[in-house]
Amino acid sequence: MAFPPKAPRGAFNPRFRKEQQQEHRTNQMIRVPEVRLVGDNIEPGIFPLADALKMAQEQQLDLVEISPGANPPVCKIIDYNKFLYDEKKKKKEMKAKSKTSEVKEVRFTPNTDDHDFEFKCKHAEKFLLDGNKVKAHVQFKGRAIMFKERGELLLLKFADRLKDVGALEGMPKMEGKRMLVMFAPKSQKKVKSSDKS
Numbered sequence: 001m002a003f004p005p006k007a008p009r010g011a012f013n014p015r016f017r018k019e020q021q022q023e024h025r026t027n028q029m030i031r032v033p034e035v036r037l038v039g040d041n042i043e044p045g046i047f048p049l050a051d052a053l054k055m056a057q058e059q060q061l062d063l064v065e066i067s068p069g070a071n072p073p074v075c076k077i078i079d080y081n082k083f084l085y086d087e088k089k090k091k092k093e094m095k096a097k098s099k100t101s102e103v104k105e106v107r108f109t110p111n112t113d114d115h116d117f118e119f120k121c122k123h124a125e126k127f128l129l130d131g132n133k134v135k136a137h138v139q140f141k142g143r144a145i146m147f148k149e150r151g152e153l154l155l156l157k158f159a160d161r162l163k164d165v166g167a168l169e170g171m172p173k174m175e176g177k178r179m180l181v182m183f184a185p186k187s188q189k190k191v192k193s194s195d196k197s
Contacts, residue, residue: 025065026080027053032073038066039076046072103182106136108158110150117154121161128166128185137180138172151179159183 022029035052038044042055056063056077064083067074076083104127106120124134136158138151155172159181162168166183173180 023084024080025068026062027056030063030065030073030075034072035063035065035075036070036072037075037077039078042077052077103133103135106134106158108136108138108151108154110138110140110144110147110154112138112154117158121158124158124162124183125165128162128183131185133185134162134166134183135180136183137175137178140177140179145177148174148179155179155181 030049030053032049034046034048036044036046037052037055041059047055052063052075059077061077062080063075064078064080065073065075104124106124106127108117108120112120124136127134136155138154140148140151152172159166159168162183165186167186169182169184171181
């Protein structure tokens, strides 16, 4: 006699599936005899779970387990969807603040004309204002290596143009057939104060 195929574990338990997806236990998912309530519109303290659930129901809010590891677990009476939205927003802001800076490159030749120079300065300013470092280099090809001082003057002129938004990290130095300098972004506050002066 053939038996019907076994259903996957938890398939007939919608609550089990919901718990797997949710980050915090809420309302009926909390299975402890008592909880410590904190937050607004309540008297902080330890309450039996049934009382805490009743208080949440009266306020038409959710009982949310904030610190499950505490003894007893810490819960808040809040709008769970709003709570999740705020948490997501906070994480997004923190991620934006901890944005890692990149190193952007700006290339010149010893014979870069004024128009090209201005164009590259604008790009470099934008990179620095975005919080990135800028590596500028003059590429010498063939006999152009004889014009090292021209490359150095170009990079120093570039440094002068960026002085309000970027800090020069050292004098121009040769690396193979390239002469390069690095700029670090200045803090936004300094930039704003120098704009006023």
